[in-house]
Amino acid sequence: MASTIKDVAKYAGVGVGTVSRVLNGSSLVSNETREKVRTAIRDLDYVPNTFARRLSLGKTLTIGVIAPWFTRPSVVERLRGIEQVLADTQYDLNIFNIETIERRKRCFADIVRYGKVDGLLVVSIIPNEEEAKKLKEANITTVQIDARGYFFSQVAIDDINGGMDATNHLIAKGHKNIGFISDYFSSNSLGNNSQEHRFIGYKQALEAIGLPIRSEYIRQCPHSREMARQNAHEFFALPDPPTAVFAASDTQAFGVMEAAQERGLQIPKDLSVIGYDDIEISAYLNLTTIRQPLLETGIQGTELLLRILASGSDVIEKIILPTDVIERGTTGPPRNLNIEN
C-alpha cells in the first residue's frame, strides 16, 4: 500500500540515494533528475516513513511540552500557540501534563531517560538545578515559557512591570490603601516566580510615590476563588481596610469580588478590584485586569526553540513580552476621595 523510497527510486529510474537527496533538499542533484523524482513522488503519492527517518537520523523530531495545570485556560492558550507553529514543521508534539509533584519528577526523569524528544518546552515552571543538569546532559534543548530562571532560554512576561502597571492603575484612580492577594510565591513547589514578581511590581509602584508597604494588606493563599474570598474578608475586617485590591490572578480577583458582594460593598464604588491574566470569563464579569499575550508566548517560545535547534547555538536568549492594562468596570476612584480633598 504505502510506497517506500525504493518504489520511488525504481519508478523514477534512479537510486534511493538520489531520492533521499531531493527529499532533503540537497543541492547535489541536477534539475532534470530532481524533476523526475518529484513526479515519481507525486504519482506514487509517496510519504516518507517518519520513524525510519528518525531512526536513521538519530533524532526524534519531536518536541516535548511539560506543563502544569493543563486545564487552566491560560495554559491551554499557550498550548494552542505551540501547536500552531509546530503544525507547519516536521516536528511532532508530545505533551506531558503535570498535576502533582511526583508526576513532575517522573516526567523530567522519563524525558531524559527515554530520550523521546529533541527539544523541550517547559511551561510555567522553572526546572531546578538538578533537572536542568540532567536535561543538558541528555542534550535536550530546552526553552522556558512563562517563567524566568538562569538555565535556559525563555519567553516570559515582565511580571514586575505588570504588577507595577496594575498598582499604578489603582494609584492613578486615587487609591492609597491597596491590598495585594496572590498565590504562594512558589506555588506547589513548582518553582514559578511570577507571583513574586507581580508582588515586587506592586511594592515598587507604592514605594515610587512614597506609599507605605503595609503587611496587613498583603496576603498569599492557594490559587482559588474560594481562598481569595476568605482572605478578602479579612481585609474588610481591618480597622483601615484597603479601598482597592490587586489580585495576582483573575481567579482570585473573582474571589475578592464575591467577598465584597457578601459584605455589601459595591464595586467599584466601595472597592476597586484589578486582576491579572485576562482569562476568558473576565470580560464577561467586567473585570479590570492585566492582559498577557498567552498565545503569543506559545508561538514565540516554540519559534525560539526551533531556532536554537536549527542553529545549535547555546547562548541563553530571553524574550520579554509586554502586558496591557485592560480597564473594565471593577476599578474607579475611592468613595471618600472627594471628602478627603
Added chain:
Amino acid sequence: MASTIKDVAKYAGVGVGTVSRVLNGSSLVSNETREKVRTAIRDLDYVPNTFARRLSLGKTLTIGVIAPWFTRPSVVERLRGIEQVLADTQYDLNIFNIETIERRKRCFADIVRYGKVDGLLVVSIIPNEEEAKKLKEANITTVQIDARGYFFSQVAIDDINGGMDATNHLIAKGHKNIGFISDYFSSNSLGNNSQEHRFIGYKQALEAIGLPIRSEYIRQCPHSREMARQNAHEFFALPDPPTAVFAASDTQAFGVMEAAQERGLQIPKDLSVIGYDDIEISAYLNLTTIRQPLLETGIQGTELLLRILASGSDVIEKIILPTDVIERGTTGPPRNLNIEN
C-alpha cells in the same frame, strides 16, 4: 551513552533475539536466562528505542486525537482523561486541533496519508461517510467520543435523556411555558448531533405530559453568550413569554441570564434557567445545569480504543454514560404558580 539491545545481549552473554524476547514477554525463554537479561537491562539502565521498535513492528504505537474547539473547557477535560490513560501505556498521543472546516479536511487527509497513528479518537464530531471510509481503508482503528454515528465504536452521553431531565426538572417546578435555545443542530458542519438530541429530549418531555411544542419557544443560534442573549430578548418580547428556558449549553444559559437581567427579570422568580454541561464557571454563577462526565468519556473512550486495538475486534460498541441534574439557584417555581392554582 544510550545503550542498545546489543549492549544488553553482550553484557548478559546472550543473543539479541533473546533480549528481544524477554523484552516482549515471550514465554520461550528459560527463567534463568530471563533473569540474566533482566539484570543486564537494569545494570545498563537500558531503554528500547521506540522508533526502531515502531519501524520494525510496522506500527506507530501512537494514538491520534482530533478535537474541535480545543480551548473549550469541556474538550480540555476530555483530553485530560485521554492523556491520563495513555500515560501508562506504550502509546504516544498526537493531538490535532480543528478550528476550521479546511483544517478538519486537512487533518483527516493527513492522518490517513501520513499513517502516523494506529488508532484515532474523534472527539465531538462525526466523521462523514467519506472520512469514515478512508479511515477504514487506512486501517486506522477509530473510536468516537461525545458523538453518535454509525461507523465506529463510541463513548457518548445520552443527550436525549439529558434534555429530558432538564425539561422535566423545569416541569416539576411547575413550568408549562418552557423555552429552548441551542446551537444549530449541526453546528459548523462538524456533524455533532448533541444539540439535536437535547432538543428531542426537550420535546419528548413536553409531549409526555401533553404540553404543546410551541415553535416560538424554540430557537437556534451560534454557540455564544451574545447570540443567546439576543434570542432570549425575543422570547421576552412574546405576548406569552416562557417562564423558564432550557439552554443546551451553559454558555448560552449565561446569555439568557444576562438578557433577563437587562429586562429587569429576577432569576429564578421571574424566569428559571437551566443549562447543560456544567463547565467550571457554572458553579460560580450558580447555574442549575445538566452535568456530563467529561473526564470519564475521555478515559473510557481511550480504554475502549486500546481494547479494540488489542483484540482486533470489529464489532461496534457503544457506551452511553449518564448525566446528572445539578440543581443550583437559577431554577424555581414560576411566579404566577400560586395565582393560577
Added chain:
DNA sequence: CTGTTAGCGCCTTCAA
C-alpha cells in the same frame, strides 16, 4: 552529479 552500500535499533523467522 549519482548509484551502491552500510548502518540506525529492533523484531522475527529459521536453524540448530
Added chain:
DNA sequence: TTGAAGGCGCTAACAG
C-alpha cells in the same frame, strides 16, 4: 530454548 541473520525505510558516506 537459543543464536544468527534478514529486513523494516531511510540517510549518509563512498566510490565512481
